[in-house]
Amino acid sequence: MHIKNKYCSQCTENLIYKWNGSPHDITYHTLLPILPKIISGRCEKCNAKDTIYNTDIVWKRTTNINTKLTLKYWGLQLLYQQQHKHNRNYTKGYPYYCEGWCKYCKNLINISAFYSKNTPPYMSNCIECGPKVEPYYETRFIIKQYDNSWPKTFAIISGYATTGQKWTDTTNCNSDHKLHKLISSRKKWAQRLIGYSPTTGHNEPSWATNFSIADACYIGKIFMQDAIYYVKNNKLLLIYCNDPQRQQFYVDQFRTRIDLHNKIIPDKKSTKL
Known part of the structure; x- marks a missing residue:
């Protein structure tokens, strides 16, 4: 696969921060650890030797999926087509943890979502609200x-x-x-x-x-x-x-x-x- 942009972690994070919208949209920097990457190499932007991320994938995903979706659903859709680093597929019900904004009190929290066809996603770990099931x-x-x-x-x-x-x-x-x-x-x-x-x-x-x-x-x-x-x-x-x-x-x-x-x-x- 041809990789057009090969950036180090810092340049990739800066790229995502720059693209990021309001805090109630997706905070893309939280997805950095799960993005496709090459073990090592030189950054095409700053020439630093570092772990290299495939930023083509970042832009492909962010432009194909509407950013108004809440973080956990967007993340789950991203992982629907990718394997986790521990070689488990989230579509089989593997718990998924990331950072996001609580839709109830708007605090920045850790979100845990458990995805399967028969199980609703859960939002938890919010200090103010505590565990909640999606109201829908x-x-x-x-x-x-x-x-x-x-x-x-x-x-x-x-x-x-x-x-x-x-x-x-x-x-x-x-x-x-x-x-x-x-x-x-x-x-x-x-x-x-x-x-x-x-x-x-x-x-x-x-x-x-x-x-x-x-x-x-x-x-x-x-x-x-x-x-x-x-x-x-x-x-x-x-x-x-x-x-x-x-x-x-x-x-x-x-x-x-x-x-x-x-x-x-x-x-x-x-x-x-």
Whole structure:
């Protein structure tokens, strides 16, 4: 393989720092230890004799994967195609540790993610927050009724402020109205449901609609959503809107996450079915 840029650790780190965006995007310097490298050689930038890193790979990965993905998911996608230095593949469920920003309190922390098809990623080691499961994985849904009239595959999209964001009631309602209007203009099947967290009480009125995955993610991005749910033959899947690979994370059986509206209703004025 031809390597265009062969830089030492310091020059590679400077290169990544220079490219790095806001602290809530990816902190690329934390990936330095796992980048493909040549054991030893001279840096093409400063001519120092050092461990040489293949910076072609850095740029290939960073330009092909959307930087709005949180660090752990980006790192996992990177390692999905690479072997760990201990010759273990993260796709088999090997724990992955790196540095990142806690999405709850915004502190710089160590992130541990455990990836497998049936296990949600975990964020831990934050002094302020302690271990937490991604809120998307504990979501339950309030529905008036769920029967055979529902399609076997459908997306769940919200127009309300995504987890961690705060909008006014007016902004939330206007966004929800625009989303419903968009769904209606496409003449798509639609049903109202409310996704809520049994832990925090956070809830988002949403729409179940039979868009394709690609269309649902595109609409999710329009309405500033981090992710959408997709139900496929009763499997509840989580898909991040900014993920170009549309990777599907299994959450649970959809039927087990349903609450009829007369059993549980979150305490919020605007959550009317």
